[in-house]
Amino acid sequence: MTPSPLDNDRLVWMYTQMVRIREFEERVKRTFEEHPGVIRGHTHLADGVEASIVGSVANMQPGDYVLTTYRCHGYPIALGTDTKAIMAEIYGRATGICKGLGGSMHLCDPSRGFLGTSGIVGQGIPHATGAAYAAQIRGEGQVVLCFFGDGASKQGAFHESLNIAALWKLPIVYVMENNGYNVETQTHQEDANAAAGEDLSVKAKAYSMPGVTIDGGDPVAVYETVGAAMERARRGEGPTLIESKVYRLSAHGNLIAPPGVPLHYPEHEAIAVFGDREQYEAALKGDPVPQFRGRLVNDGVMTNEQAEEILKAARDEMQEAVTFGVESPFPENDEALAYVYA
């Protein structure tokens, strides 16, 4: 069984979400210049990964869960969380989705099935597996989407979780966003499979689990593959590992520095560390957002005017989010102790 076919409205919806994520991330990045000091700590952007995010979560049905890493702005945007609340969270404001207590790395919107993230590499994988266990015993056909990076697959938690999921046939789809980097380490420098020129989805063999590798820059391919895996999970046939090949267009994260040093986004590691401008430029050429736009316009699904409107609407929306965030109050002191215990 394949997921329901994408009609034109749905395709345009997908494009719209991709543009919204892109514009949001652009504004996060620009905040470092426009409003110095407003964003603290560490942010990780999903520009370049929009197709993979949107193609995946487009399959989610009410009741499904999603858990992600610290690179987490894109998912709630596609799920419909108010971008004002997300931006305000990144700005540490009381109006943020986590009331300013979580910040960029720890977004969470349980009302939309987004159960949260971990800032510790790989540790969200067992969380998602546990949610799938809950879904299985609840027996209402919920499925879990678990997102993590290529680097996380070298974390013991990956191995332990996938084994249990396969053993118990848990309703979960593991989506590994392989962006070729763990910070500034290229995948072949740290992964035996990558070093051997293999797809990372071969790791699924160790768990007798299906493993597939897809082009994460093609939202329709992502939609279909993730959708089929989710359907399989929903039927009780167990988990799938999907390697979604992507390229993040920004550096791993903003500059890491003690208080007082202005933060900004450095150049992508391909250039900054490896001096490989070609790699980066090739990725830019393959940028999934304009690619998908061209395809939809070509196929007559959307007009250029429509695309411009979508872009303009997204820009307006994100401008509003920034303004809302900057103008929002900080949380009161007693909030710091309000959530220590439930």
Add this chain to the structure above:
Amino acid sequence: MSHELPYIAAIDEAIRLEMERDETVIYFGQNMATTENAPFRQQFGNDRVRVTPISETAEIGMAVGAALAGYRPVVELYMAEFMLVAMDQVVNEGPRFRAMSGGQVKVPLVLKAGWGFTAGWAGQHTGTLTNMFMGIPGLKVVSPSTAADAKGLMASAIRDDNPVVYFHNYLLTLDHGEVPDGEYLVPLGVADVRREGSDVTIVANAHMLNQSLKAAETLAGEGIQAEVIDPRTYAPLDVDTILESVGKTGRLVLVDSAPRHSAASNVIAGEVVERGFDLLKAPIVQVTALDATVPYSEPLEAYVIPDADRVAAAVRGVLGTAPVGA
């Protein structure tokens, strides 16, 4: 002779000097030495300096094994919290082997772990974990507060024959200080009296030490002379230096950025009460973080973590010049 260096560079200098001095010192971790140009890799080669995957258990376990096999590994962990995914190796393997083998083996390794990045890094990257490791027999724990100590303690940690957790405070990363040239060792287990005073003893480390020294300046203006001590090493803990000071001042304020019930100050307070009860003229006061996960938002972060004002207020409290309160 000395030269000026940022805290973080002083650590690198110590590692470099020790690697030059001793072939068996090896250095590995994530996201270091990814290219030929990385300074350590350039100087020492890809065999002694390696980038690893995000596999802390394997990295630290491997350090234990390489140590058993005659090397002195330094593991670059960046953030102390990343040790938590490898607690078995840090707590229950490395420090246990010497004792359990009846002294046949030693496990000389250094876990280089940044901590306390209370600069908007939110709940999972800002912890003060000293207390979590200082009670593990066989494991040494150091935490430098100055560039010179950063160098001297790293060199000593590498030469020490035991597993050492080397905490470096992220907030001090770019703080400059005078660092002695060439070989420089700060012995483990020796506290440093950073400021002499007769009215009250303040014990603090790293960023909290700087806050305490700042408070001491303010208090001096009020005629209060605070003695400020930096433990520098938490295991083994130099209780004697603290007791000696309390013998002089009769009052003790312990400052710690950990939550109140997981602060190293609890242990210090216990030791002082047991061994120096008669010396105390007033109850000990602990100025700690609140018992809460560090919030992301700047004002709340500041609310949870102690600062100079809170230290000064606590001192006034123990001296009876203001009500006691952290």
Add this chain to the structure above:
Amino acid sequence: MTADDARRLLRTMWRIRHFEERVGRLKRTDEVFGLIHLSVGQEGVAAATCLQLRDDDAVYSGHRAHGHALAKGALLPRVMAELMGRETGVCRGMGGSMHLVDVEHGFLGATGVVGGNIPMALGSALAARRLGGDTVAVVFFGDGAVQAGHFNETVNLAALWGLPLIMVCENNGFAEFTPRSAHTVVERVSDVVSPYGIVRETVDGNDVLAVWERFGAFLARARAGEGPFLLECLTVRLRGHYEGDPAAYREAIADEEWQKMDPILRLQRHALAQGWVDEDEPAAIEAEAAEEVEAAVAFGRESAFPPPELVAELVYAGSDA
């Protein structure tokens, strides 16, 4: 395998068998302390691997370590004394059954935390590579350790760096009281490493000849600079998980069936058929082993407990600086 090899193997296996059975009896009167895991039935793996190693090869084991330590050359009376908590023990009575270490014979250590030894062995393999000789690192672990994260972390790194590490998994089908089928859908441990292009093999661990031959081949390649390798030895733990475990979760193996499987008896039959040993030689080897074990018990009983000062002395290593 030569006649001489067979004799050494038989001797080693009988020594382990009698050691383990005697320890089982000592446990009933608490002359050995704490949790005791015996390797009765699995002697073939320890003997056929360790006897091919040298003192400068590092060996790591886990909670079921007596056989590996003895086969690697640890002195039997000192291992017995260790289990009895005496100062003459290999670890001066500080380690006990789950934490045997005998540096002199390259038995770098056993750890009681399942799989905790695997990344350590990786460290020894890294050290071996850096030292540049032909030494190797060998790690023994059970089928239960394979599902632990550190196993996978180690496999990736060993494969990535091509380290001279030989992983020997003794797959006895159970982790504590749980059959492998309740731990994973992947029946063969060697399949778990299949994505990593590691040279791997599954053998009948009770077939000493097969283990000897396969391990020997891996060892030769590891000495020549290849690696890593994984040898899965299918074996049987004849007793409970720990001494005192009534093992109600599984059917006991019928005696006549065991006679056919027993690695010691199998090798004895083979050696006799090959004419490697005389008719009465096996019995003599066994008797000698039994005597040695009895003498070790006496040695342990005569030995003193360690002095209390030792506890503080061992907290930190003195510095060489």
